[in-house]
C-alpha cells in the first residue's frame with residue numbers, strides 16, 4: 001500500500017504523514033527534503049541557484065547525513081521552491097522517489113506524488129488549509145525553534161512559494177483527479193488523523209473480508 005499526500009506548504013502534510021506511517025507501520029519519505037537538500041548543497045557550495053547548477057546538485061543529492069535543522073530554515077525552503085521548478089532537477093529526483101515507492105508499504109508526501117511520482121497510490125490525500133491557518137502554524141514552528149521572523153514575513157514567504165509551486169510548468173502543485181481533499185483550517189491534528197484513517201481503512205480490504 002502507498003499513501004500519497006500532497007498539498008501546499010504548512011498545510012499539515014508532514015505531521016499527518018508521520019502519524020499515518022506510525023499507525024499503519026509504513027515507511028515514510030518526505031520528498032520536500034530532497035528539494036531542500038538540493039538547495040542546501042547548492043548554497044553550501046557557494047553557487048547560484050541556476051538551472052544547471054541545481055541539476056548537478058540534484059544528481060548527487062543524498063539525504064544520509066543531512067542535518068534536519070539545516071534543511072528546515074526559511075532560506076532553504078525558499079531556494080528549494082526555486083530549484084524545484086527546474087525540470088532537470090525534478091527529473092534527477094524521480095528515480096529515488098519511485099524506487100522508494102516500488103518497495104511498497106509507504107507514506108510519501110510532497111507536491112506531485114499523486115499526480116506524477118506514484119499516480120497508482122491506493123490512497124491519495126490533498127491536504128490544504130487557509131493562508132492564515134498555514135502562516136500561523138509555520139510561524140509557531142519558527143518560534144518553537146527560536147527563529148526570529150515576523151508573522152507577516154512568514155505569510156509573504158508562503159504566498160510566494162505556493163504561487164511558484166502551483167504555477168510551474170513541470171509537476172505543478174495540484175490535486176490528482178482522484179485525491180481526497182482535506183481542508184485542515186479548522187481541524188486539530190487528531191481530527192485530521194481520524195479522517196485520514198477512515199479514508200485509508202476504506203481503501204484497504206479488511207483481512208476479515
Ligand code: DC
Nearest residue numbers: 031032033035080081084110111112
Ligand atoms: O514540503 P517542503 O516545504 O519541505 O518543500 C520544499 C519545496 O520543495 C517546496 O516549496 C516545493 C518543493 N517540492 C516539490 O516541488 N515537490 C515535492 N514533491 C516536494 C517539495
